[in-house]
Amino acid sequence: MTPKVSRFLRDAAPATPCLVVDVDRVAENYGRLKAAMPLARIYYAVKANPAAPILSRLVDLQSQFDAASLEEVRMCLAAGARPEAISFGNTVKKESAIQAAYEAGVRMFAFDSEPELRKLARSAPGAKVYCRILVENVGAEWPLSRKFGCEAEMAKELMVLARDLGLDPYGISFHVGSQQTRTAAYEAAIAKVAMIFTDLKEAGINLRMANLGGGYPVRYRSEVPEIDDFGAAIMGAMVEHFGNALPEILVEPGRFIVGDAGVLSSEVVLVSSKGKDDPVRWVYLDIGRFGGLAETEGEAIKYRFRTPHDGLAEGPVTIAGPTCDSTDTLYEKSNYRLPLALQSGDRVELLSTGAYVTTYASQGFNGFAPLAEHYI
Numbered sequence: 001m002t003p004k005v006s007r008f009l010r011d012a013a014p015a016t017p018c019l020v021v022d023v024d025r026v027a028e029n030y031g032r033l034k035a036a037m038p039l040a041r042i043y044y045a046v047k048a049n050p051a052a053p054i055l056s057r058l059v060d061l062q063s064q065f066d067a068a069s070l071e072e073v074r075m076c077l078a079a080g081a082r083p084e085a086i087s088f089g090n091t092v093k094k095e096s097a098i099q100a101a102y103e104a105g106v107r108m109f110a111f112d113s114e115p116e117l118r119k120l121a122r123s124a125p126g127a128k129v130y131c132r133i134l135v136e137n138v139g140a141e142w143p144l145s146r147k148f149g150c151e152a153e154m155a156k157e158l159m160v161l162a163r164d165l166g167l168d169p170y171g172i173s174f175h176v177g178s179q180q181t182r183t184a185a186y187e188a189a190i191a192k193v194a195m196i197f198t199d200l201k202e203a204g205i206n207l208r209m210a211n212l213g214g215g216y217p218v219r220y221r222s223e224v225p226e227i228d229d230f231g232a233a234i235m236g237a238m239v240e241h242f243g244n245a246l247p248e249i250l251v252e253p254g255r256f257i258v259g260d261a262g263v264l265s266s267e268v269v270l271v272s273s274k275g276k277d278d279p280v281r282w283v284y285l286d287i288g289r290f291g292g293l294a295e296t297e298g299e300a301i302k303y304r305f306r307t308p309h310d311g312l313a314e315g316p317v318t319i320a321g322p323t324c325d326s327t328d329t330l331y332e333k334s335n336y337r338l339p340l341a342l343q344s345g346d347r348v349e350l351l352s353t354g355a356y357v358t359t360y361a362s363q364g365f366n367g368f369a370p371l372a373e374h375y376i
């Protein structure tokens with residue numbers, strides 16, 4: 001929690017649940033990433049948090065943007081981003097969205113299949129296109145499925161087809177999974193990309209860009225490698241596999257840029273037990289999985305908590321949300337412990353919640369209002 005957020009929570013005492021984001025911290029994280037990977041162009045993953053104050057600050061910093069939908073493209077443009085600074089990074093797009101983005105000036109698009117490539121050829125003629133490949137997600141706390149990406153051999157065939165369809169076969173992308181805790185994941189993926197570059201050069205296709213995706217982690221309950229560690233590993237792998245002929249390097253951070261800039265303030269609704277001799281208390285908060293904490297699915301992302309009673313005696317807890325849905329249980333198996341003095345009406349903070357919380361929040365499940373947002 002930054003001092004700025006702490007002061008706001010103390011002085012304004014906003015109604016809960018709410019998210020408070022320090023936009024200066026967003027700018028600081030952008031600078032840290034830029035320093036760790038100075039040769040890379042940063043395309044902020046808008047889906048992590050598309051709030052206008054964040055986009056505007058990043059525009060001022062000359063960031064570029066990875067948009068997952070036409071709506072995100074329009075958010076970036078409204079914040080002052082140049083269309084040529086936007087990549088339409090979703091590999092599954094309506095053709096009408098492709099056409100609208102192209103007409104707005106966007107010229108870079110992702111794909112991972114022949115049908116998507118043919119849509120791009122029809123509705124974004126001459127655009128730069130990059131193919132997303134499948135890579136391992138070992139080490140990611142929020143791994144990605146096989147929903148996006150294709151096998152390397154297919155990617156090579158598709159890039160040749162892209163040229164034949166009049167598109168610009170620009171590069172290859174991958175994503176090693178969100179909240180990736182192992183630098184080796186990037187090193188292995190870069191080796192695969194380099195092989196594709198070599199094979200396509202022999203086929204007369206001169207790729208110029210490697211998109212290393214996102215996944216750069218923030219600290220929740222456990223320590224993670226510093227961004228400098230990822231930068232050193234990534235640039236070492238790029239030099240090892242590409243030598244002096246480095247391609248353009250793109251990265252698509254989301255969580256790293258905004259995650260630790262945000263704090264979620266919540267109220268304890270109830271502290272109870274299921275049996276007279278049961279040592280595990282149930283702590284119900286006024287926010288849960290449907291209020292924006294979707295990444296607690298499978299207890300994958302483990303947020304840190306701050307309470308008014310920190311430092312006092314603790315006991316084991318199960319932490320749940322307020323809705324009448326049994327799946328709205330956040331942590332039951334992750335050995336959370338909270339102060340025994342915790343009671344209904346206490347305010348607690350969930351730290352490093354600036355990413356993927358507002359965008360996952362429902363618009364009224366069980367009648368609960370959407371999460372309030374404060375950008376300071």
